Amino acid sequence: MNKPLRIALTKGRLEKDTVGLLEKIGYDCTAIREKGRKLILPVPDGNLEVVLAKANDVITYVEHGVCDMGVVGKDTIQEMQGKFYELVDLGFGRCRFALATKKGQSFYGGYNVKTLATKYPNITRKHFESKGMDVDIIKIEGSVELAPLLELADGIVDIVETGTTLKENGLEIIEDNICPISARLIVNTVSMKMRQSEIENFVTLVEKNL
Numbered sequence: 364m365n366k367p368l369r370i371a372l373t374k375g376r377l378e379k380d381t382v383g384l385l386e387k388i389g390y391d392c393t394a395i396r397e398k399g400r401k402l403i404l405p406v407p408d409g410n411l412e413v414v415l416a417k418a419n420d421v422i423t424y425v426e427h428g429v430c431d432m433g434v435v436g437k438d439t440i441q442e443m444q445g446k447f448y449e450l451v452d453l454g455f456g457r458c459r460f461a462l463a464t465k466k467g468q469s470f471y472g473g474y475n476v477k478t479l480a481t482k483y484p485n486i487t488r489k490h491f492e493s494k495g496m497d498v499d500i501i502k503i504e505g506s507v508e509l510a511p512l513l514e515l516a517d518g519i520v521d522i523v524e525t526g527t528t529l530k531e532n533g534l535e536i537i538e539d540n541i542c543p544i545s546a547r548l549i550v551n552t553v554s555m556k557m558r559q560s561e562i563e564n565f566v567t568l569v570e571k572n573l
């Protein structure tokens with residue numbers, strides 16, 4: 364048998380649905396479910412090796428070819444860019460980007476350059492460039508909603524799913540659906556050539572089980 368195909372999965376919010384998909388295909392994911400602190404787990408009946416990584420690192424491992432495939436959100440793909448194939452929209456991890464401010468605050472009024480806090484500076488820069496609007500961007504690593512509350516920024520560009528985090532923190536959306544997000548299956552460009560039939564078989568199984 365060939366060496367296993369290595370697939371990097373985003374830990375956290377996308378993990379449960381990804382493992383659910385592998386189980387729906389029929390693979391035994393006991394090793395992942397009982398992983399403890401282990402980060403590389405075998406799925407022997409699928410001839411797969413699952414690597415659990417942070418979202419940005421999934422892209423890094425796939426781009427460098429140390430993982431053949433990856434499961435990662437469209438948000439991370441757009442922010443990081445990179446050279447790989449994006450083959451399947453997996454349909455879970457659905458959310459979107461929105462611009463939000465403190466309730467009742469006028470964002471577009473006045474002549475001063477507005478400051479935006481975000482985990483996604485590249486996406487934010489591109490979005491405002493496309494509007495021809497000059498903004499200052501401050502990178503925040505998490506709980507971005509804090510930035511306008513602490514008066515570090517006039518607004519945020521962040522992921523919204525249910526809207527609960529914004530609501531509970533007195534923020535409101537002033538521009539919604541900047542971009543729809545869901546999890547994607549990505550593939551290393553060299554792996555796609557060298558292990559084409561195995562990857563195509565896996566993609567077919569994935570698509571049948573969405």
Ligand SMILES: Nc1ncnc2c1ncn2[C@@H]1O[C@H](COP(=O)(O)OP(=O)(O)OP(=O)(O)O)[C@@H](O)[C@H]1O
Nearest residue numbers: 374375376377418436437438439456457458522524
């Ligand atoms: N509220 C949400 N609803 C649905 N999907 C989300 C939501 N927040 C994030 N996601 C998706 O899940 C991916 C992983 O998010 P997750 O919060 O688990 O990791 P993270 O953003 O790297 O944060 P952390 O630093 O807490 O690990 C995101 O890149 C995005 O595609």
Ligand SMILES: O=P(O)(O)OC[C@H]1O[C@H](OP(=O)(O)OP(=O)(O)O)[C@H](O)[C@@H]1O
Nearest residue numbers: 505506507521522523524525526527528
């Ligand atoms: O609209 P909602 O359903 O409330 O979800 C949106 C929240 O989910 C994400 O944060 P996450 O929980 O990943 O934590 P983080 O802020 O530390 O990234 C996002 O950054 C929002 O804060």
